[in-house]
Amino acid sequence: MDILITGFLLGATYSLIAMGLTLQYGVARIMNLANGEMLVAGAFGAFWVFTAQSLSPYAAAAFVVPGAFLLNWLIYRYLLRPLVRRAKSRGMLEVDTILATFGLSFVFVGLMVLAFGGGFFTYSYLAEPYRIFGSPFGLNRLAASAAAVVICGALYWGIHGTRPGMAIRAVAVDPTAAELVAIDVPRVSAFAFALGGAVTAAGGVVLSTFLTMDASIGVVFTMKALIIVIMGGVGDVRGAIIASLILGLAETAVASLIDPGLTLAAAYLLFVLILLFRPEGLFGRRQS
């Protein structure tokens, strides 16, 4: 039972890391390697709100989320749109955007070092035990999981239950065909990219309540997000959620039952197995 709950909490953490990239890569077709930096920027926002304003770090979401949405929309509009326009194929777009966003990640790291300094950013928020079935769990992790459930639920409903969501799904499946049914593909892509950035930054706000961050740590989150997105199937919100939970449960089970030293090995073993047997990911569609 302990393992299930701890695994679920870790899985929820992972879903916060990966959800934004799913939207950005799956719908806007941008493999955004600066994704982790956006998360760290959100975390800095929360840190600032908590230490300088003495407010709940969750209050930071009020300006971090719209700010990240706007910033990512601008990035897409002025930096990535030209790449999308000139790309002759999806492969070419991927190579171009990987290079562009890789460079962008350095710009972000540099800006954050300038703005916040290079040291550690850590604070205590809700670091209290909360007992479930007699075992203590961190209240901050429980709150983060609740936030993850809300964010994932809202995204799932938005994408599978609304009309604009249907347009997003259509673009994810086939941008050319989506254009034929009068979907404004550039607008939907920009929206998905901006939304992905906003979700990632919101994830950063939540994660900062229990993870220690510094300006250079973004790449760690980018890597984790990449694994989850590819495991779950590109462009599928459900897949990313389920892949996060599987990864969280597997890592916790290995750490508790076998050896904590093997958690990374277990995560990558799962990743390799999925690539071998379902290269398109858990919920991905086979390329025809």
Added chain:
Amino acid sequence: MRRRSIFSLAAAVALASVSPIDTASAQQPIKIGAVAPKTGPLAAGAAITHWPNIQLWAHQVNERGGLRMKDGSRRKVEIIEYDDRTNPGETIKAVERLATQDQVDFIVAPYSTGLNVAAAPVFAKLGYPQITATSITDKIPELTSRYSSIFFALGATTTLARSVADVLAKMRSEGKIGNRIAMVNVADAFGIELAEASRPIFKKAGFEIVFDRSYPLGTQDLSPIVKGATASNPDAFVAWSYPPDTFALTEQAKIEGLNVKAFYTAVATAFPAYGAKFGKSVEGHLGAGGVNTESPEIKAYFAAHLKVTGKPADYWASAVTYASLQVLEQSIEAVGLDRKAVTDHISKSTFQTVMGPWKFVNQSIEKYWTVGQWQNGVFHGVASTGLPGAKPVIVKAGW
């Protein structure tokens, strides 16, 4: 040629702006190169321990009017900084660039054990003294016999582990703790080396290691580890940990209610941010390092650090880093800019530093702090290899 290094956004390397040369004069500053992480995994540690001390030292020397040379003239110092992105290859390249292109007079030793060891051959080849303040290794005899230019000031791995065992053994003999130790380590060079060094030492001291696990660097959830350690019902908890996991292990131990009388985490326990994050519950926490917070030199140094850099110094390697710059300063004032003479001077002389008098024996400082403890809001040294001012160890209260 005047070069001013700023932090470049696009490539995270230093850009240079060049202005016309003044005719050579005694007023020309002494050029000091510095290379250490500003980005990458070790950037945060360097931003706390390394870079502020260079800033502080240069500020203080220049405010005084510069270094007082043998001929009576005063020379200011100018710092040229490079970011090595925590990449040993970049460290080596930057040292070469500083020596050949920027033609600096001296180079501040890089940050961390790994980057210093990686750069040792190139420092030796180019003939620059390398006074390391942030490297801990058991390879000191090997490295010093191979390179006459390298100096160590922070201590050796096994000594650090033995000192922790000594502190725990003393607590046991006083009846404060029992025999059971839960030990965890980060699966990285530093953590593995310390775990391996400490296992036989703990056993020899008669301790029983009831829990012994490692975890990968960058683990996002350490609760399975702390749950396991708590279940093993230990008297003492020892973690050979790195900064992010030091914070995470402490928070998790608090949540799990790991009630031990001796709680030790390695790197970052001495950071002011650790005390700030956990407030009163850090009272009695043991960690690597420590300083004599009551010595007047350290008090003055801490005050100046806060005033000039706007950040508090850490309670371990910060003062050692500053002292290593004082060694460089006093050597240049004694023998001038000849690097060979300066290296000789460092290995033979006694220096007055914020850490007290320093004398390198076989190119390493033999008296250093090994274990510190949070007491009344500061992290004070409780064990050393012969330094004065250690405080008695206290028992950790509850959370």
